[in-house]
Amino acid sequence: MNIVGTTAVFGVIGDPIEHTMSPIMHNTAIAHMGIDAVYVPFHVLPEELERAIRGMTALGIRGMNVTVPHKTRVIQFLDRLTGEAEAVGAVNTIINRDGLLMGDNTDVYGFITCITLDGGLERFPERVCVLGAGGAARAVVYACAMREEVSKITIINRTISKAEKIADDLTPITGKVISPMPAEKEAFHKVLPSTDLIINTTSVGMYPDVENTPVPDVSLFHEGQLVCDIIANPAETHLLRDAVSQGAHTVGGLAMLANQGARSLSIWTGMDAPADVMLKVLREQFFKG
Ligand code: ATR
Numbered sequence: 001m002n003i004v005g006t007t008a009v010f011g012v013i014g015d016p017i018e019h020t021m022s023p024i025m026h027n028t029a030i031a032h033m034g035i036d037a038v039y040v041p042f043h044v045l046p047e048e049l050e051r052a053i054r055g056m057t058a059l060g061i062r063g064m065n066v067t068v069p070h071k072t073r074v075i076q077f078l079d080r081l082t083g084e085a086e087a088v089g090a091v092n093t094i095i096n097r098d099g100l101l102m103g104d105n106t107d108v109y110g111f112i113t114c115i116t117l118d119g120g121l122e123r124f125p126e127r128v129c130v131l132g133a134g135g136a137a138r139a140v141v142y143a144c145a146m147r148e149e150v151s152k153i154t155i156i157n158r159t160i161s162k163a164e165k166i167a168d169d170l171t172p173i174t175g176k177v178i179s180p181m182p183a184e185k186e187a188f189h190k191v192l193p194s195t196d197l198i199i200n201t202t203s204v205g206m207y208p209d210v211e212n213t214p215v216p217d218v219s220l221f222h223e224g225q226l227v228c229d230i231i232a233n234p235a236e237t238h239l240l241r242d243a244v245s246q247g248a249h250t251v252g253g254l255a256m257l258a259n260q261g262a263r264s265l266s267i268w269t270g271m272d273a274p275a276d277v278m279l280k281v282l283r284e285q286f287f288k289g
Contacts, residue, residue: 001027001038008037009059010268013044013052014067021232021282022065025261028281029273037062037269044070053077057099063268064094065261071135078103087173088139093264104267107139110260111230112147113275115197117259119226120249124149125196131183131214132202133157133166136230140199141166145174152176154191157202158183183214192220198243200229205237213238223247232257235286254282 012022018041026039044052049070054077056064066074071090075081078094081103085091091103116124128144130137133155144150153176155163163180171178181187192198192215204214221227227243232253240250262275 001031003038004036006036008035008062008268010037010039010063010065010265011042011061012039012065012067013042013049013070015043015045015069017041017043017067019233020067021257021285022067022261024285025258025278025282026265029262029265029278032274032277033265033269033271035269035271046070046073049073050077053094053101056094056096057101060096062096063264064096065264066092066094068135075103077101084108084142087170088142089169090135090138092260093267095267104264105139106260106263106267107136107256108143108146109263110256110258111140111143111199111228113259113263114251114255115226115228118251118255119197119228121226125226126150127152127195128197128199129154129156129191129195131156131198131200133159133162133180134201137201138166138170140201140230141170141178142174144197144199145170145176145178150176153178154181154195155179156181156183156187156191185216188215188217188220193222196225198225198227200227200231200237200239203231205229205234205239206231207233210234211238213242215239215242218242218246221246221248225249226251228256229253230256232282233286235283254286255279258282 078101085105093104095102157163160182167178221243225248228251229237230253258279262273265273
C-alpha cells in the first residue's frame with residue numbers, strides 16, 4: 001500500500017469496531033482494482049456520531065460504511081437519502097459528493113445478490129419467512145417485498161410489536177402482504193414447512209452463542225427450501241448445518257457481507273468492485289485457523 005497526498009480515504013464507523021472484517025475486504029479489493037485509495041476503521045461512540053459525520057466533510061473522507069449501532073441514528077446528520085435507505089430507515093453507506101452527504105443502503109443489494117447468485121435458484125422464491133425484526137430484518141423484508149416473484153412474507157420475532165411495526169411501515173410502500181407472528185412453536189410449525197426462503201436476521205447463533213439456533217425443530221426444513229443466515233461469524237451457523245442435514249440449500253452471511261461491500265465500493269469509485277475477490281479474502285480470514 002502506497003499512501004500519498006492524493007490517496008482517497010474510505011472507512012467504516014461503528015461501536016465496537018475492532019473485529020470488523022471490512023478493512024481487509026476493502027483494501028484487498030482496492031489493491032485488485034489498482035486505485036489510489038485506502039479504507040480504515042473508526043471507533044465512534046454514539047455521543048460522538050454527529051461530530052464524526054461533520055468531520056467527514058471537513059477531512060474530505062470520500063465514503064463511509066456505517067455499522068452497529070449507528071445505522072438509524074446517522075440519518076439525521078445526512079443531507080439526502082436514496083429511496084432504498086429511506087424505505088429501510090437505515091444507512092450503511094455514506095457518499096461524500098463535494099461536501100453533500102448522501103445516505104444509501106447497500107444491504108438490500110447485497111442480500112438480493114447473494115440469494116440470486118448463490119441460492120441455486122431458477123426463480124426467486126415466492127413465500128418468504130424472515131426471522132427477527134431488527135434493523136437487518138427491515139432491509140431483508142424490503143428487499144424481498146420489492147421482488148415481483150414474492151407473494152407472501154411472514155416476520156417471526158420474539159417481540160411481536162417490532163414485527164408489526166415493520167409490517168405496518170413496509171406494506172404501504174411495497175404493496176405486499178407482510179404478516180407478523182410471535183416466535184412460538186406454533187408459528188414456526190405453521191409457517192416454515194410451506195416457506196420457500198427462510199432468512200435469519202436475529203443474533204441467535206452468532207459467536208460466541210454458536211450452539212444456539214433460532215429454529216429449534218430441525219424437521220421444519222426440507223429439500224427445495226433455501227435457508228439464508230446473515231450471521232457472518234461463524235461462517236456456517238447451527239441453523240445452516242440443520243438446514244443442510246434436511247436437504248435444504250443454504251447461503252451464509254459472508255456472501256452478503258462481500259456483496260454489500262462491493263456495492264459500496266462501486267458507488268464510491270464509479271468502478272466495478274470485485275465481489276468474488278472480497279468474498280475469497282473473507283473466507284480465507286475465517287478458515288485460516
Ligand atoms: P440488527 O440491527 O443486526 O438487526 P437488532 O436490531 O439488535 O440487530 O435486532 C436483533 C434481532 O435479534 C431482534 O429481532 C431480536 O429480537 P427482539 O426484537 O425480540 O429483541 C433478535 N434476538 C436477539 N436475541 C434473541 C434471542 N435470544 N432470542 C430470540 N430473538 C433474539
